[in-house]
Amino acid sequence: MTKIDGDGVLPTPPLPEIHLSKHNHADSETISRIIEAMKLSGACIVRNMFSSASVQQVQKDIKSHIAAAGNYGDGTESTSVVTALLSKSDEYATHMLHHPAFHGVINHFLTENIGPCQVTRGQQASVTIPPQIDSTVAAVVHPGGEPHNLHRDDVDRFNVQPFVPKYEMGRDTNVAMLTALDATTRANGATRVLPGSHLWDYNTLMPLPDDERLVDAILNPGDSLLLLGCTLHGAGANTTDASRAITACFVTRGRLRQMENQYLAHDLDKVRQFPLWLKRLMGFSVIAPACGWIDKTDPLRKIDPHAGEFIDIWDPSAMKFH
Numbered sequence: 001m002t003k004i005d006g007d008g009v010l011p012t013p014p015l016p017e018i019h020l021s022k023h024n025h026a027d028s029e030t031i032s033r034i035i036e037a038m039k040l041s042g043a044c045i046v047r048n049m050f051s052s053a054s055v056q057q058v059q060k061d062i063k064s065h066i067a068a069a070g071n072y073g074d075g076t077e078s079t080s081v082v083t084a085l086l087s088k089s090d091e092y093a094t095h096m097l098h099h100p101a102f103h104g105v106i107n108h109f110l111t112e113n114i115g116p117c118q119v120t121r122g123q124q125a126s127v128t129i130p131p132q133i134d135s136t137v138a139a140v141v142h143p144g145g146e147p148h149n150l151h152r153d154d155v156d157r158f159n160v161q162p163f164v165p166k167y168e169m170g171r172d173t174n175v176a177m178l179t180a181l182d183a184t185t186r187a188n189g190a191t192r193v194l195p196g197s198h199l200w201d202y203n204t205l206m207p208l209p210d211d212e213r214l215v216d217a218i219l220n221p222g223d224s225l226l227l228l229g230c231t232l233h234g235a236g237a238n239t240t241d242a243s244r245a246i247t248a249c250f251v252t253r254g255r256l257r258q259m260e261n262q263y264l265a266h267d268l269d270k271v272r273q274f275p276l277w278l279k280r281l282m283g284f285s286v287i288a289p290a291c292g293w294i295d296k297t298d299p300l301r302k303i304d305p306h307a308g309e310f311i312d313i314w315d316p317s318a319m320k321f322h
Helices: 028-041 052-066 090-098 100-110 153-157 268-273 276-282
Strands: 017-019 043-047 079-082 112-120 123-129 132-141 174-180 191-193 224-228 233-235 244-252 319-321
Touching: 017 028, 028 043, 028 100, 028 224, 052 079, 052 090, 052 132, 052 244, 090 100, 090 132, 090 244, 090 276, 100 174, 100 224, 100 244, 132 276, 153 174, 191 224
Parallel strands: 017 043
Antiparallel strands: 043 224, 079 132, 112 123, 123 319, 132 244, 174 224, 174 244, 191 233
16 A cells, blocks of 8 residues: 555556557557556556557667767766657658557547637637647667656646546646657666556655656567656666667647647658648647637648648637537
């Protein structure tokens, strides 16, 4: 049993695993199982998400960028962090990020339905705000890498939360999908997760890196760890003589500022080549009623005038009036 700062007593749950029978596929029942597992533990390992061919292509795409990549600082000096991954790997951008389980999870936890609220005298409206990409990176932990500090991914927004005995929707501001390009093991610095910490009071003193409740997310290439922003985690030490790499896509709520500036991180000519769903996920869209416009219109009218699907400011198709 884990006592949490006098606020209650909870069992430490397991780190769940769900195995997909087919690459790049997940039916609605499986997606629901993943979501429920994340509500229980704050994270879930999804086996067999991507094929070895996809993994090898992403490895090939990022290889030339690793040497010049810096780190995050704060104890990550032995980790190379390749940013703006969407521009560096078409396989990652248009294939891996198109996985139905990924979209099912981020839409469940991060889509906001707001309203009805009064927008002008006597008129009320409701809007649905979809999630958006926060950042995309590849993290390569090199030999001798020290364990990273335990942290929550929502620390960038000071999303301070109280203890709750059971998961409550709206608690998280972001979700991450960490995908193994190499096998991750305890020896080479697999991500360590503290299941159940997504329910803790944020003022609870964070555990030490050797806390017995930490679980190593042991992944094979193509497996992913889906993680709520409220969940404590951090890369382990790499005590081997080889580097290990993962990709990470962080997703946030559509009305929050993104960690990685998607509009400057990627060349617009490259963005123009992306499918419409990815442009929208990056934030090239208007969030109803009027956030994100250019000259009062959908930014896609500037970068992709032939998209054929636009959302302008106060667009009635993106709002429900009451």
